[in-house]
Amino acid sequence: MTLRKIVPIALLTALALGAAARPAHSDIPLPGPTPPPPSDTLGLPYVTSIHTEPAVPCAGQPTKIVFMGEFPTTCGALLKVDSDSLVVRLATATPSCGRCFPESLNIWSATIDLGTLAAGNYTVRVRFDVVDSCYTPDPKVDQYLGRVNLAVAPTCEQPDPMRFVDFVHITSADPTHDRICPDDSIRVSMGGTLSDCSYLRRIELLPSMIVGPLPEPPIVRLVFDDRCCVPVCDPLVRPWSAAVTLPPLPTMNYNLSVEAVEVCCRDSVLPGDPYGTRDVPFRVTTPESCSVGPRACLLPRWDHSMRVGECDTQLDPDHRAAATLGVRSSIALAGLQGSIDVGSSPGAPRLVVVAADPVGFASGSLMHLTWRPTPEGATFVLFADSSAPIPATDSTGAPVPVIRFTFARAFTDSGPPPPDTSTTANHWYLYAHDLLGADIDGHGVPMCPVRQIPDIFVICDASGTCDLNSDSHADVRDLVLMVHCLNGTGPCPADPPTALDCDGDHDFDLDDVMCCARRVLLTPQCPGCWGDSARAEPAIAVQFGTPQRVGDGYDIPVRIDDAGRIGAARLALRMPDALAAGASVRTATGDPHWLVLDEARAGERVVGVMNLVTERSPAHGPISLDLVLHVPATTGTAEITLGTAEFSGGDGVRLVTDLGAPAVRIGGGVSLVLDAAKPNPFAATTAFALSVDAAADVDLGVYDLAGRRVASLYHGRLEVGVHRFSWDGRVDGGARAGAGVYFVRASGAGASTVRKLILVKG
Numbered sequence: 001m002t003l004r005k006i007v008p009i010a011l012l013t014a015l016a017l018g019a020a021a022r023p024a025h026s027d028i029p030l031p032g033p034t035p036p037p038p039s040d041t042l043g044l045p046y047v048t049s050i051h052t053e054p055a056v057p058c059a060g061q062p063t064k065i066v067f068m069g070e071f072p073t074t075c076g077a078l079l080k081v082d083s084d085s086l087v088v089r090l091a092t093a094t095p096s097c098g099r100c101f102p103e104s105l106n107i108w109s110a111t112i113d114l115g116t117l118a119a120g121n122y123t124v125r126v127r128f129d130v131v132d133s134c135y136t137p138d139p140k141v142d143q144y145l146g147r148v149n150l151a152v153a154p155t156c157e158q159p160d161p162m163r164f165v166d167f168v169h170i171t172s173a174d175p176t177h178d179r180i181c182p183d184d185s186i187r188v189s190m191g192g193t194l195s196d197c198s199y200l201r202r203i204e205l206l207p208s209m210i211v212g213p214l215p216e217p218p219i220v221r222l223v224f225d226d227r228c229c230v231p232v233c234d235p236l237v238r239p240w241s242a243a244v245t246l247p248p249l250p251t252m253n254y255n256l257s258v259e260a261v262e263v264c265c266r267d268s269v270l271p272g273d274p275y276g277t278r279d280v281p282f283r284v285t286t287p288e289s290c291s292v293g294p295r296a297c298l299l300p301r302w303d304h305s306m307r308v309g310e311c312d313t314q315l316d317p318d319h320r321a322a323a324t325l326g327v328r329s330s331i332a333l334a335g336l337q338g339s340i341d342v343g344s345s346p347g348a349p350r351l352v353v354v355a356a357d358p359v360g361f362a363s364g365s366l367m368h369l370t371w372r373p374t375p376e377g378a379t380f381v382l383f384a385d386s387s388a389p390i391p392a393t394d395s396t397g398a399p400v401p402v403i404r405f406t407f408a409r410a411f412t413d414s415g416p417p418p419p420d421t422s423t424t425a426n427h428w429y430l431y432a433h434d435l436l437g438a439d440i441d442g443h444g445v446p447m448c449p450v451r452q453i454p455d456i457f458v459i460c461d462a463s464g465t466c467d468l469n470s471d472s473h474a475d476v477r478d479l480v481l482m483v484h485c486l487n488g489t490g491p492c493p494a495d496p497p498t499a500l501d502c503d504g505d506h507d508f509d510l511d512d513v514m515c516c517a518r519r520v521l522l523t524p525q526c527p528g529c530w531g532d533s534a535r536a537e538p539a540i541a542v543q544f545g546t547p548q549r550v551g552d553g554y555d556i557p558v559r560i561d562d563a564g565r566i567g568a569a570r571l572a573l574r575m576p577d578a579l580a581a582g583a584s585v586r587t588a589t590g591d592p593h594w595l596v597l598d599e600a601r602a603g604e605r606v607v608g609v610m611n612l613v614t615e616r617s618p619a620h621g622p623i624s625l626d627l628v629l630h631v632p633a634t635t636g637t638a639e640i641t642l643g644t645a646e647f648s649g650g651d652g653v654r655l656v657t658d659l660g661a662p663a664v665r666i667g668g669g670v671s672l673v674l675d676a677a678k679p680n681p682f683a684a685t686t687a688f689a690l691s692v693d694a695a696a697d698v699d700l701g702v703y704d705l706a707g708r709r710v711a712s713l714y715h716g717r718l719e720v721g722v723h724r725f726s727w728d729g730r731v732d733g734g735a736r737a738g739a740g741v742y743f744v745r746a747s748g749a750g751a752s753t754v755r756k757l758i759l760v761k762g
């Protein structure tokens with residue numbers, strides 16, 4: 001082992017405003033001498049990170065400190081940066097007056113120019129002024145102090161990280177080819193030796209800097225980390241190797257640019273980091289040399305079905321929009337990768353990709369999707385474990401939808417977003433490029449050569465409004481009027497689909513009321529989270545109770561377990577159209593802490609629930625929300641099941657739940673549903689759930705392959721709902737059952753259901 005000098009540059013983590021803020025008079029005394037201690041940002045509000053430019057300052061070169069941060073509401077803004085006095089002036093995100101909306105992309109940055117510094121260690125004291133202009137005539141100013149410690153190296157010479165790279169080999173990804181053919185994916189293999197405690201952090205593929213009519217290979221960037229923050233590490237020299245695969249290229253001679261960057265105990269690459277590059281020539285041979293004939297190809301196509309005028313869709317009041325990308329391929333696809341770029345009209349703010357979800361034949365568990373945002377838009381990879389889910393289409397067939405992208409407007413400039421208007425001059429243009437498909441055998445399916453304008457999707461900055469009473473403000477009065485309009489208990493505007501289209505789907509329904517409710521009630525939208533952020537909440541469950549006959553129909557209890565963790569929910573209760581049209585939903589106790597709305601749609605009753613007190617989890621236990629679904633009387637039997645269910649937390653994050661398939665039956669009969677056992681196969685104990693949609697006497701047991709009952713798990717009355725059971729692998733006498741295949745069977749009221757279990761040796 002060896003002792004190393006620590007490079008005194010600290011990467012600073014984000015701290016929450018309020019608990020983290022410290023007024024100027026409580027500044028911490030300066031710590032000891034070289035090397036300087038970690039920088040102190042506890043007194044700097046709204047700051048998420050700090051870095052220097054260059055990343056490693058050196059004598060004789062100008063040095064800057066860059067503060068980056070995020071405001072949790074639309075009111076926060078960067079007002080002024082004074083490098084001479086080292087003061088940053090911000091508008092508060094929580095003014096004492098005015099209207100502020102939650103905002104997850106209100107990002108700001110401020111640069112303080114320190115000029116040229118001599119070699120040595122420095123402590124830079126910075127003051128942040130947070131201004132509340134609601135105080136008149138003199139604004140209220142809260143001052144906070146922080147300090148940034150940095151070391152300036154005596155020389156600007158940097159080591160070349162390419163010293164870690166001994167070889168770069170470029171070959172066909174097809175092991176049967178001894179040369180690279182036009183339809184071959186290209187494998188780039190690299191390796192070398194690492195010493196001085198360094199390691200390869202990651203490999204990146206960056207767009208080529210060469211712009212021309214023909215495609216160019218991407219830049220391969222190797223990011224090495226020298227672990228300068230680790231005082232003790234192993235200095236032994238050791239080999240490393242890695243490989244990446246590039247998409248096919250047409251016949252031509254190429255130079256692959258390989259970059260190497262060296263960072264210090266961080267993932268990001270900053271200006272001034274040690275850098276090196278190498279060009280590696282290679283050739284893609286002619287089709288004749290590979291005896292390759294014509295191959296299948298594909299074209300990207302956007303969904304323009306909702307196009308109105310020149311706009312395919314509009315930003316909603318939350319400054320978001322969605323677009324669905326499809327493909328037209330001459331062969332079924334098992335995989336697809338590519339990129340999308342977002343262009344804009346002059347002066348338009350930036351639009352960023354915040355979510356991507358597989359749709360259509362690619363949805364569910366059929367295909368896996370990974371994606372990442374880029375400065376231009378996003379790149380994605382979509383692939384299937386087996387089969388080719390994306391079907392082939394002929395040249396005139398409708399494109400197959402594959403990915404739904406969600407976009408959000410990024411506010412990086414100072415000041416809040418402009419007020420809601422019916423339309424503006426801002427437009428954004430989506431373009432898909434560099435697509436490459438794969439068939440069931442792993443053969444590449446490139447984009448078809450075309451001589452036409454590429455397919456463009458247009459997003460416009462126009463949306464509906466929540467201002468129903470036309471007073472230029474969306475507030476609780478508008479919410480009351482919208483609820484009355486939806487329920488038919490009050491007047492509506494002349495054209496609700498236009499005047500009240502909050503979610504931008506060209507219609508007015510419950511989703512628009514929930515959209516406006518989020519704005520009026522200032523429901524937080526998870527500052528710092530991307531649109532696809534999610535967390536698991538396994539305790540949340542939805543269960544039906546036993547129907548009770550009342551007057552003209554049935555009252556059916558619906559319970560949401562652990563509802564205190566829910567900020568909002570949307571449930572689709574599937575039922576016959578006649579029931580859906582006459583159904584209604586209310587809280588069982590009239591709890592004023594919940595807003596509950598419902599409406600009829602084809603074959604379902606959609607229920608919207610919003611928690612008006614944000615998340616609540618008292619010490620005495622989880623909170624349940626009890627609803628009552630009323631349905632009219634019906635002849636014969638009818639089944640009501642839970643269809644789609646969407647949940648978000650009080651912070652706006654999507655909640656991932658496993659609800660099973662709860663159901664309830666009215667009018668007689670019973671249905672039993674056994675969920676798959678988990679784990680299965682199992683060695684000790686397995687568990688499963690039995691759903692009963694009507695009260696019944698139920699028998700539950702385990703049987704062997706010969707049909708003999710080996711274990712009795714339950715016998716008796718079960719009410720409507722989900723009931724959980726387990727089997728510990730023991731027979732009725734208490735002995736351990738032998739390893740093998742068994743069946744768990746539930747029966748009652750003329751219905752039965754069976755699931756297979758596999759018991760293995762412990």
